[in-house]
Amino acid sequence: MAGSSFGRHFRITNWGESHGPAIGTVVDGCPPRMELAEGDIQAELDRRRPGQSAMTTPRSEADKVQILSGVFRGQTTGTPISLLIPSTNTISQDYDEIEHAFRPGHADFTYQAKYGIRNPFGGGRSSARVTAGIVAAGAIAQKFLREQLNVTVTSYVRQLGAVVAAVNPEAIHRAAVESNIVRCPDAAAAERMIALIKESAEKHDSVGGVIECIIRNVPPGLGDPIFDKLDADLAKAMLAINATKGFELGSGFGCAAMHGSEHNDAYEMKGGKVVTKTNHAGGILGGISTGMPIVFRVAFKPTASIAQPQQTVTVKGEATVLETKGRHDPSVLPRAVPVVDAMAAITILDHYLAATGFAGGR
Numbered sequence: 001m002a003g004s005s006f007g008r009h010f011r012i013t014n015w016g017e018s019h020g021p022a023i024g025t026v027v028d029g030c031p032p033r034m035e036l037a038e039g040d041i042q043a044e045l046d047r048r049r050p051g052q053s054a055m056t057t058p059r060s061e062a063d064k065v066q067i068l069s070g071v072f073r074g075q076t077t078g079t080p081i082s083l084l085i086p087s088t089n090t091i092s093q094d095y096d097e098i099e100h101a102f103r104p105g106h107a108d109f110t111y112q113a114k115y116g117i118r119n120p121f122g123g124g125r126s127s128a129r130v131t132a133g134i135v136a137a138g139a140i141a142q143k144f145l146r147e148q149l150n151v152t153v154t155s156y157v158r159q160l161g162a163v164v165a166a167v168n169p170e171a172i173h174r175a176a177v178e179s180n181i182v183r184c185p186d187a188a189a190a191e192r193m194i195a196l197i198k199e200s201a202e203k204h205d206s207v208g209g210v211i212e213c214i215i216r217n218v219p220p221g222l223g224d225p226i227f228d229k230l231d232a233d234l235a236k237a238m239l240a241i242n243a244t245k246g247f248e249l250g251s252g253f254g255c256a257a258m259h260g261s262e263h264n265d266a267y268e269m270k271g272g273k274v275v276t277k278t279n280h281a282g283g284i285l286g287g288i289s290t291g292m293p294i295v296f297r298v299a300f301k302p303t304a305s306i307a308q309p310q311q312t313v314t315v316k317g318e319a320t321v322l323e324t325k326g327r328h329d330p331s332v333l334p335r336a337v338p339v340v341d342a343m344a345a346i347t348i349l350d351h352y353l354a355a356t357g358f359a360g361g362r
Contacts, residue, residue, distance in 0.1 A: 012133075014134060030076050036076050041140065044338055045065055047337070048131065065083055065136050085136065111124070126242070134343060142341065149219070156337060160333055163192045169212055197330050197331050200330045210297050210298065210299050213294075218283065230294075231282075251282070265279060308323065
């Protein structure tokens with residue numbers, strides 16, 4: 001299937017379907033001699049797995065990762081790393097009805113239009129379940145960035161529905177994000193978000209929101225203009241995540257209401273380094289990292305699977321009403337946080353390897 005690989009130097013190839021026997025990812029380009037164990041990857045998968053709280057789908061998957069290749073005696077070898085995540089809790093009969101009708105808001109129709117065939121069980125290849133493989137690959141990228149460059153990636157739920165967290169993004173850290181089940185570091189906003197998710201679920205409805213990501217200690221100079229700009233690749237990475245509908249960097253769409261005198265980030269020297277007093281650019285100028293924190297936001301639509309009657313058509317073009325069955329998240333936001341972390345880390349590491357040619361061998 002074309003389009004299942006991402007990255008040039010740190011390259012991942014994602015495979016699998018929602019209700020298949022397993023999903024996974026092949027990681028190519030990981031430098032050798034990095035210590036890596038399944039536990040390093042599992043920690044991130046546990047943040048994404050279904051059934052982790054009352055705010056998520058009741059589908060219970062352990063998502064236990066297996067490293068099949070690319071690691072010898074606890075160290076990466078520089079060869080492709082194959083990651084396998086078995087599926088153990090599938091109920092395919094929940095999807096019998098959608099084999100013959102298109103769910104509103106889903107990719108059922110577009111997959112049928114493109115390929116002339118589709119796997120209807122859980123959405124098949126279009127299911128968010130395949131993001132488990134992305135998170136597994138991203139765990140490897142985050143480990144390298146953290147240990148070799150002190151680069152950290154921290155995402156959190158900035159907005160859920162009309163509830164917006166009051167936080168300073170550059171002061172956010174992982175511990176605060178993980179302090180509650182919606183992954184919002186603003187405790188008061190988190191309570192309102194939880195209430196909104198519960199209310200939506202009771203109405204058999206769903207709610208969208210915004211995830212903000214902060215990447216710290218990225219060295220200046222990453223990014224390849226014109227068509228491989230760092231921000232362009234970050235945008236592509238984020239919009240490749242299921243249910244995303246928008247991306248903005250730094251001041252984002254807010255800059256449209258600003259003057260140049262307000263938006264320009266003044267330079268200064270601090271600790272022997274060139275920095276900016278403000279960061280409206282979000283850490284990237286001309287497609288190249290500035291050395292300031294990279295800050296961006298990703299908009300997620302409400303979960304398309306809702307247990308309400310909805311008008312649609314069958315594969316034969318006949319009008320019908322469909323009520324989605326199965327086990328679904330009333331909001332994808334809490335479980336999408338580690339997916340944003342993963343794709344951000346994969347993108348940064350890919351650009352770092354492109355800029356340095358780092359191989360890690362001897």
